[in-house]
Amino acid sequence: MLAVNILLILFLIPCFLFLVRFILYRTALILVLRKWANWMDDRIHVHQYLKVAELNENGQDNEFYRRVFLYINSLPSIEDSNFTNLFSGKKSTDIILSLDDNQVIQDEFLGARVDWVNKVERFDHGGVCNRSFLLRIKKKDKRRTLRPYLQHIHTVSDDIEQRRSELKLFINNGPSENPISGRWRSVPFTHHSTLDTIAMDADLKNKVKSDLENFIKSQNYYHKMGRAWKRNYLLYGPSGTGKSSFIGAMANFLNYDVYDIDLSRVSDDSDLKLLLLQTSSRSLIVIEDLDRLINEKLTTTTLSGLLNFMDGIVNSCCGDEKIMVFTMNSKEQIDPAMLRPGRIDVHIHFPYCDFNSFKYLANNYLGVKEHKLFPQVEEIFHSGATMSPAAIGELMIVNRSSPSRALKSVITALQSNGTEGKIGGKGKRLSDSASSPLRLEPPPHAEETGGANWKDSVPGAKEVRKLYGLLRLKSCKSPSSFDHDPGMIER
């Protein structure tokens, strides 16, 4: 009998507990209980308040208010708040939750519970209002958790901002242009290149990737060494080999804004310094075609002005975490002082296509991994014929509806190139400005206007050459590009 009773009790206890749990969670009872517990807790402890006002005493925006705003609205507990606003985000599918006026939200940090009140005081009918966030924290927790908690808010809000913000491309105004908007004007940076879309030796790409990753983690290292936290890259190689695209890929990889310096709009060395001073942290500072600017004397800045700029001396006083990127077609005629280690930390060579790069492009542009024409293409590459990735890419794009036709067009172009001899001349940018005497441009709107004709006929080498001036005959060795200098990469 006793055994039966014990069994019955053992059965009933879990049933009872299950029922209590069911009632608590199926009804609002659990919330009521939690509220009581918090109320009791509040009575027992002494609390302190910290106010983060929207405006400082001079009526200027309080940066920390904005950070707290981002932080609070990212807390999962916002879903438990009694009143929450819903807004649509940047994408049509995004919905953003935002705490309503005078609502309280709870947060927990290092085991301490804190409350935030979104305080809004209105003075006249919905017009002027005072906004602030009020932090309520237990006195006993304050000393232990406040500082790390505020730091935590900084880090989280930084992270959110970084994820949300769109990248910007800054272009410098001339010294006398646009005094209101300052020396830089910006447009959204929408370059779609990524490290994956660039055809490049796989080892080299991985090295660059890890170099960039190391750089962004090395703040302490640079500061301990007393150096500005910056790294200088030189991308060099013939026209159409992907240097500019690689800059876009770097910016997208690092999530950095890009400052593209047009040296022809820089009046002198101090003007260049000024421009650098007005760049922000976490940015790529780019000077393209540096060799052409120097050799053709298209800049009024002096060599020493450029060297100081590369050293970033002025830079180190006003925010760092910058990467400078210089592009050149060739570094042969450049003063070695400009290229010495420390001034240029990483040299990356961008060569013409080899068979591996060709396969990479075929996969990216045509979605073709293997093809019966590949052995023939490989043979032609091995015989020494080559083209720039830009030229090959264009042939693939215009013939993308038929991979076989695209490959045949590349073969024809490579073969003609091989038999017709070397086509010399310095590479030019497709987008070169009118100031340049040698303008090589793609056919106007080839895709939209003449697209049908282009697609129907396979363009031969002559057409390609005429259109782009990008064909070269050059033995194409696999790139030995990332110039290793043992001292160049921090470990």
Ligand SMILES: Nc1ncnc2c1ncn2[C@@H]1O[C@H](COP(=O)(O)OP(=O)(O)OP(=O)(O)O)[C@@H](O)[C@H]1O
């Ligand atoms: N290595 C590459 N991988 C993928 N695409 C490439 C590569 N090189 C060039 N392209 C394509 O060719 C076009 C021109 O390339 P890009 O402007 O980057 O060349 P560049 O080296 O900067 O030339 P320039 O010296 O004339 O400025 C881009 O649309 C790019 O997509």
Ligand SMILES: [Mg+2]
């Ligand atoms: Mg370029």
